[in-house]
Amino acid sequence: MTGNESESELPVPPYPPIEPTAFDxxxxxxxxxxxxxxxxxxxxxxxxxxxxxxxxxxxxxxxxxxxxxxxxxxxxxxxxxxxxxxxxxxxxxxxxxxxxxxxxxxxxxxxxxxxRVLFCADHAVDLMLKSGASHYLEFKSIDATFMLDADAKLCSVPDSRAAIFKDKSLGLMEKNQLMRFFKLVQGHLSLDESEENDVRISEEDLDSPFADFLTKMKLSHKIKSIVLYAIAMADYDQEVSEYVLKTRDGINRLALYNSSIGRFQNALGALIYPIYGxxxxxxxxxxxxxxxxxxxxxxxxxx
Known part of the structure; x- marks a missing residue:
């Protein structure tokens, strides 16, 4: 290049044509x-x-x-x-x-x-991390979850023991019931399949509708709704729909929810969402x- 020429005036070589004839x-x-x-x-x-x-x-x-x-x-x-x-x-x-x-x-x-939100511990998130697709994504944390109660009022969804104790919308009896239920679920999930223990949920209960199991646990209607629709993410009305969520699947969804909380330092809750859709x-x-x-x-x- 001479002193009178600039880079913009140099001829641009043509891009080599791509003419593939076969693909796997x-x-x-x-x-x-x-x-x-x-x-x-x-x-x-x-x-x-x-x-x-x-x-x-x-x-x-x-x-x-x-x-x-x-x-x-x-x-x-x-x-x-x-x-x-x-x-x-x-x-x-x-x-x-x-x-x-x-x-x-x-x-x-x-x-x-x-x-559609994603659980932080979902298999889809694991796939994005393993494949490297996560390098081209930016997520936003869903820091709080709310649902409509029977009176059409918004109520927060407690996502941890600390949140249960701080939740002023729950009565003392409801808090104790919810704590006992989460303790039972965590005990069941922590046991090896070969172990026999009073904490393990029976096969009969695991094969029963999740809504019936929650009733058996004497949870209030409000707590049942939170567990079924805000945590286990049931798609249909579990009291009348033919698409019934089994207790086994409901417990697995609770485990996914619990393992999602705190997985990423910049995601306070269990759920994330692609920031651009x-x-x-x-x-x-x-x-x-x-x-x-x-x-x-x-x-x-x-x-």
């Missing part, structure tokens, strides 16, 4: 399962071609801004020669805060699959796959 694996779509498979195959040394028709990561696990969500719904709600059967129909979109959203378009994102999870695995050599291509078309 071709993955279509960037939903969470597809993205995990792509990352795993790439990390094991396989050549992977990853295709996606959408201009965003995540498929139905994506997190979209209001504008992107509007465009996505509109583009999939009208029949065309390419897509005679649209993914959505009769879509009506209303915006009651257009000025606010236009000023801060990237500050609001909607999870297409609905917001659920769509960050598949995107993180896609980025990990790309680092390991996966070729990612977007294409236009109908699913």
């Amino acid at each position: 694996l071709i993955v279509i779509g960037t939903g969470l399962p597809e993205s995990v498979i792509s990352a795993a195959a790439s990390a094991s040394g396989k050549s992977v071609l990853h295709l996606d028709p959408n201009p965003f990561y995540g498929s139905h696990f994506s997190s979209l801004s209001i504008a992107d969500l509007t465009h996505f719904l509109n583009s999939h709600s009208t029949p065309s020669s390419v897509c005679p059967d649209p993914l959505y129909s009769d879509v009506e979109i209303s915006n009651y805060a257009s000025r606010l959203l236009s000023q801060h378009p990237r500050n609001f994102n909607l999870d297409v699959s609905g917001p 659920q769509g960050e999870l598949p995107q993180a695995f896609c980025r990990r796959a790309a680092v390991k050599g996966c070729l990612y291509v977007r294409f236009c078309g109908c699913r």
